Amino acid sequence: MGEFDLIERFFKRPPLRADVGIGDDCAVWSPRAGHQLAFSADMLVEGRHFLSTVEPARLGHKALAVNLSDLAACGATPQAFLLSLSLPRADESWLSGFSQGLFQLADAHGCELIGGDTTQGPLNIAITVMGELPQGQSILRSGAQAGDDLYVSGHLGDARLALEAFRGAISLPQAVFDAARLRMEMPSPRVALGIALRGIAHAMADISDGLLGDLGHILKASHVGAEIELPSTSALMQTTHHWSCPPDLAQTCVLSGGDDYELVFCAPPLASASVHAAAQASGTRVTRIGRITAEPALVLLDAQGQVVHSRFRSFDHFA
Amino acid sequence: MGEFDLIERFFKRPPLRADVGIGDDCAVWSPRAGHQLAFSADMLVEGRHFLSTVEPARLGHKALAVNLSDLAACGATPQAFLLSLSLPRADESWLSGFSQGLFQLADAHGCELIGGDTTQGPLNIAITVMGELPQGQSILRSGAQAGDDLYVSGHLGDARLALEAFRGAISLPQAVFDAARLRMEMPSPRVALGIALRGIAHAMADISDGLLGDLGHILKASHVGAEIELPSTSALMQTTHHWSCPPDLAQTCVLSGGDDYELVFCAPPLASASVHAAAQASGTRVTRIGRITAEPALVLLDAQGQVVHSRFRSFDHFA
Numbered sequence: 001m002g003e004f005d006l007i008e009r010f011f012k013r014p015p016l017r018a019d020v021g022i023g024d025d026c027a028v029w030s031p032r033a034g035h036q037l038a039f040s041a042d043m044l045v046e047g048r049h050f051l052s053t054v055e056p057a058r059l060g061h062k063a064l065a066v067n068l069s070d071l072a073a074c075g076a077t078p079q080a081f082l083l084s085l086s087l088p089r090a091d092e093s094w095l096s097g098f099s100q101g102l103f104q105l106a107d108a109h110g111c112e113l114i115g116g117d118t119t120q121g122p123l124n125i126a127i128t129v130m131g132e133l134p135q136g137q138s139i140l141r142s143g144a145q146a147g148d149d150l151y152v153s154g155h156l157g158d159a160r161l162a163l164e165a166f167r168g169a170i171s172l173p174q175a176v177f178d179a180a181r182l183r184m185e186m187p188s189p190r191v192a193l194g195i196a197l198r199g200i201a202h203a204m205a206d207i208s209d210g211l212l213g214d215l216g217h218i219l220k221a222s223h224v225g226a227e228i229e230l231p232s233t234s235a236l237m238q239t240t241h242h243w244s245c246p247p248d249l250a251q252t253c254v255l256s257g258g259d260d261y262e263l264v265f266c267a268p269p270l271a272s273a274s275v276h277a278a279a280q281a282s283g284t285r286v287t288r289i290g291r292i293t294a295e296p297a298l299v300l301l302d303a304q305g306q307v308v309h310s311r312f313r314s315f316d317h318f319a
Numbered sequence: 320m321g322e323f324d325l326i327e328r329f330f331k332r333p334p335l336r337a338d339v340g341i342g343d344d345c346a347v348w349s350p351r352a353g354h355q356l357a358f359s360a361d362m363l364v365e366g367r368h369f370l371s372t373v374e375p376a377r378l379g380h381k382a383l384a385v386n387l388s389d390l391a392a393c394g395a396t397p398q399a400f401l402l403s404l405s406l407p408r409a410d411e412s413w414l415s416g417f418s419q420g421l422f423q424l425a426d427a428h429g430c431e432l433i434g435g436d437t438t439q440g441p442l443n444i445a446i447t448v449m450g451e452l453p454q455g456q457s458i459l460r461s462g463a464q465a466g467d468d469l470y471v472s473g474h475l476g477d478a479r480l481a482l483e484a485f486r487g488a489i490s491l492p493q494a495v496f497d498a499a500r501l502r503m504e505m506p507s508p509r510v511a512l513g514i515a516l517r518g519i520a521h522a523m524a525d526i527s528d529g530l531l532g533d534l535g536h537i538l539k540a541s542h543v544g545a546e547i548e549l550p551s552t553s554a555l556m557q558t559t560h561h562w563s564c565p566p567d568l569a570q571t572c573v574l575s576g577g578d579d580y581e582l583v584f585c586a587p588p589l590a591s592a593s594v595h596a597a598a599q600a601s602g603t604r605v606t607r608i609g610r611i612t613a614e615p616a617l618v619l620l621d622a623q624g625q626v627v628h629s630r631f632r633s634f635d636h637f638a
Contacts, residue, residue: 029356
């Protein structure tokens with residue numbers, strides 16, 4: 001199977017909204033008047049972002065999901081993506097699974113594959129995604145204000161729990177492992193929630209490197225600090241509902257787990273009802289975990305409101 | 320040096336035309352009314368698209384050049400790009416050279432880096448580029464018409480000559496090798512010519528996998544054929560002006576060399592003066608090498624107009 005057959009068989013589909021899709025030197029796209037475009041790019045490398053044992057369909061899902069999560073973090077509506085793929089060999093069964101998982105998620109979000117590249121080399125998946133925003137409605141990291149409530153979407157820490165089990169650092173009951181592994185391999189980008197929070201959230205980021213690290217980006221960009229009320233984070237792991245996770249491990253997973261692809265955002269207390277309405281409308285759980293402070297520090301508080309010394313740091317690819 | 324320091328030091332610059340540039344979950348861009356956008360993505364893998372011995376600045380240049388070449392092939396004006404970079408290690412001197420070569424070319428074309436990703440892994444450079452087109456003016460592969468003249472830009476085959484020398488298959492005088500190597504490592508994307516050919520060229524493609532292969536894409540998309548007059552291709556290699564290249568090798572390099580990043584295009588004979596005016600305005604050499612035929616075959620003609628049996632095929636990453 002050659003390069004062009006490979007594209008033809010597994011990736012080329014009739015253009016949906018693109019003027020020109022796959023098959024020319026460039027894709028051509030007509031932007032809608034009154035809208036801005038949001039762009040993000042994420043690259044996944046075998047052994048670093050995923051294990052070689054992952055099912056190809058799950059990998060296809062995840063490669064797009066982590067990109068959609070960035071669009072969600074700006075409140076953008078997914079439109080199109082380009083896929084560059086370096087493969088050790090053109091393995092049909094792998095390609096079939098990968099493209100199936102990829103397109104299943106793409107179709108669920110109306111996000112069209114308009115171009116890309118395929119080549120031979122160590123397995124590497126690079127996606128650039130494009131989304132649409134009504135003019136001036138992007139939700140950036142820089143808008144947090146002292147007094148804002150701090151929220152996270154969905155569940156945190158389960159992906160890290162699965163990673164610890166894969167590493168052999170812990171042993172999990174099979175059902176717990178399967179559930180945690182699903183969270184690690186098939187994250188749900190919170191696109192609907194991101195869109196629903198337009199005009200409500202002051203600042204937002206997606207959680208890919210761990211809650212504390214990604215919240216840190218908001219604090220730095222907004223020149224503010226935050227207090228996290230630890231008791232409010234104790235039920236954030238999905239899998240702890242079915243298993244009694246050691247508290248220290250649970251805290252590590254939730255606060256600095258990574259690979260969560262949830263949203264962390266803040267909104268003024270007066271918008272609390274709107275936040276919960278957005279959560280309900282998008283079918284996404286939202287938990288208030290603290291507040292934004294004027295003092296530019298990230299502080300953890302225990303049940304008594306006392307400061308807990310943090311032992312956490314977030315993930316950095318070159319640290 | 321951590322991931323965020325690396326981006327800050329070598330890649331982050333103040334936004335030029337982007338509403339939001341590097342540093343948030345997404346870049347935000349406001350498209351111009353009355354314009355379409357063209358997108359292309361190319362991935363470069365060490366050992367396949369470049370040798371590990373290449374100077375980092377030249378590699379930075381080439382990584383963007385091959386993407387700009389795709390925009391040129393559609394007649395689009397470069398606007399912005401996203402860079403995803405997988406690096407074995409955060410080597411400051413490599414990053415300094417790479418980013419310098421990258422930005423030198425980017426600045427020459429007013430093309431802004433608006434986002435991307437960095438991670439650790441086998442060296443891999445994935446760029447997605449975006450260009451702008453006045454509504455309806457894209458030059459596609461599908462517009463060739465029987466009777467059109469067939470042209471190529473610049474020089475062909477020198478990159479392949481350098482590759483053969485690197486492989487040890489041939490030995491070149493030092494000056495010839497240096498010139499050929501420069502063509503391989505620092506291709507000049509024909510952006511100005513591409514733009515100048517809007518409204519003139521019926522169809523166009525960039526030559527990355529070899530003239531015959533890339534011309535083949537035009538023929539297939541346009542349901543036509545072509546005759547190439549071989550004598551007109553004999554002076555296409557830049558380095559043969561300084562060296563007497565064996566004719567068989569020269570023909571291989573020119574017809575199926577690859578890595579040329581020139582343009583192959585066709586235009587009606589009546590537009591011949593316009594083609595030459597576009598060449599002159601863009602400071603780019605253009606050579607007429609044959610014509611488009613109704614019969615859907617690609618035929619090579621010798622000096623007597625006799626058909627030459629072709630022994631050539633173009634490059635395919637998985638063939």
